[in-house]
Amino acid sequence: MSAASCCLLTEDQFLCSICLDVFTNPVTIPCGHNFCKNCITEHWNSNVQCQCPICERFYNTRPELQVNTFISEVAAQFRQSAQQKASSSSSEQQAAKPVEVPCDVCTGTKLKALKSCLVCLASYCETHLEPHLTLSGLKRHQLIGPVKNLEGRMCTTHNKLLELFCKTDQMYACTLCTILDHKTHDVVPLKEEYESKKAELGKTEADVQEMIQKRQRKIWEITQSVELRQRDADREIVDGVQVFTALKESVERSQAEFIKTIKEEQRKTEKQAEDFIKVLEQEISELKKTRSEVEQLLHSEDHLQLLQSFSSLNVAPPTKDWTEVSVRPPSCEETVVRVVAQLEETITELLRKLFEAQLKKVHQYAVDVTLDPDIAHPRPAQSNDRDDHQFSDCRCVLSKQGFS
Structure with a gap:
């Protein structure tokens, strides 16, 4: 069969529904569905009855399995075509960096993973993610942003996915945990707790933003106060000059002392304002950092990561109450x-x-x-x-x- 003929067939026709890979030694069972010979054999070995994984038809006696040579040849040609396509695609994609999540399916150079599957417990690059986007059976799987250590999302006791949260014990649980260890506890789906904590983060973000705005307004008030004090100082200097100019040499000496004193007080005022602004800007920097962390969590689709990061998040960095703080210029009287x-x-x-x-x-x-x-x-x-x-x-x- 020509390569052009292979292209007329859909991609999922060459994939085994058990291993989700291109057929290897494909066999056809009596109901007409095709599987890899090893895959269907192991599937039947692990179950009491022989049943088709797709249509769920039962067989009283295990059917004799013969390799379908036609499908085997077509699958071999498709595998070759897919490898060439993957090779071409990998040349355009970049290999995963040490800080990035690599694809679990890639052989040789590991490409950067685009998504992780919480059902398959594997991460996929653009090429190997395709079955999850096209096959109806895989479309139901839950995909999240690429994360490492997917095994950590499994219950170590029952080897099931951690998809529940026990509010009583403040811990994650699988479906068996709720029956055996948390039977009378307040248990909710992980997504519900995720939404609750996300709502709290939204309120926290609003509070932090309000704190930032208050400090920005305080900076403006201090700046305006300094500018007003500067104008007042200029007027006082002018008035003083008008008084002392008429007093000849002795008045000139007094005038110089007056100006010097006013300017020294002004420098102290400006220094005080600069110190306040420096502290305020430092607090704003810390608050922006907190807001950035909160925003990253708000955009996270990873339920577990958000919940794990929520408790350790420094939501309210130490700040000073600036409500009563202001620059009060000294009186020149x-x-x-x-x-x-x-x-x-x-x-x-x-x-x-x-x-x-x-x-x-x-x-x-x-x-x-x-x-x-x-x-x-x-x-x-x-x-x-x-x-x-x-x-x-x-x-x-x-x-x-x-x-x-």
Whole structure:
């Protein structure tokens, strides 16, 4: 038979329904169904009665098995064609990396598995997964994303698939476990517990997202506070400059001290804000990491993996309550009062020295122009009284202007 004729037949016509592989020494039993000779023999050896695995027809006596040469030849040609196709496909697919799940059927170079079957307990690459996607009997099998150690999904006691969850003992169980060991316990299907935990993860994701948003809003509030404080500081500097500019050299020194103090306080405020933001960003990073882990579990189709990972998931990393935290800029009133008080002392001292210098000048002038010292003495005394009165008037003016 030509290769073109083989292509006219469907692929499942060449597969044994017991081993799910291309026929080897195919035989036809009386009901008309075909199997590998070894497969049907072992099947009948393991059962009391001889029964067709497909149509379930019983035979009182075991039929004599003869190899169907026609099907054998066709199957051989199809096997050759399938191997060539698999070889061509494998050249396009990449071999499984050490961290990836390899195909359990591939011989030689193990290709990357696309799915794992919980019924067959095997993982399949794209080529060997085809029967599970096309054969009606295999379509009912449960496929999940590729996972390693499928044997770990079997009950070690009864060698059956772990498909139930005991809420009482918080452990996985097979159907026999529920009858023997968990008879009166609260047992649910693994999928039901999976959906329950997935719902919890959904709520956790929402809570984590809300925590992230709160911290992002807090960062915005702190940033706005810093910017507002910067504008206030600029205005205070401008106002201070306007006050101190009029005070000449002594006022300029006070002005420099005032600006320096304001900027130092501003730097402290910015440093405090930077520390808060750094901690917030670190918490956001940890929360995003947690959200990423939660998202990965939410997208997982693997019931057991999700349940196993759920208990060890760090759902709520240590975070700080930021509700009452804010950047409170220090008041500059004390700084202004202190600088103005120093300025008043400086101005007072300068005025006193100025008046003392003036008094000395007046007294010297009176002595020089008066020949009689007895007459000259009262004049500086009178001048001193008048100058003291003028000094008091100066202080009153300063007090009215807000420097007292």
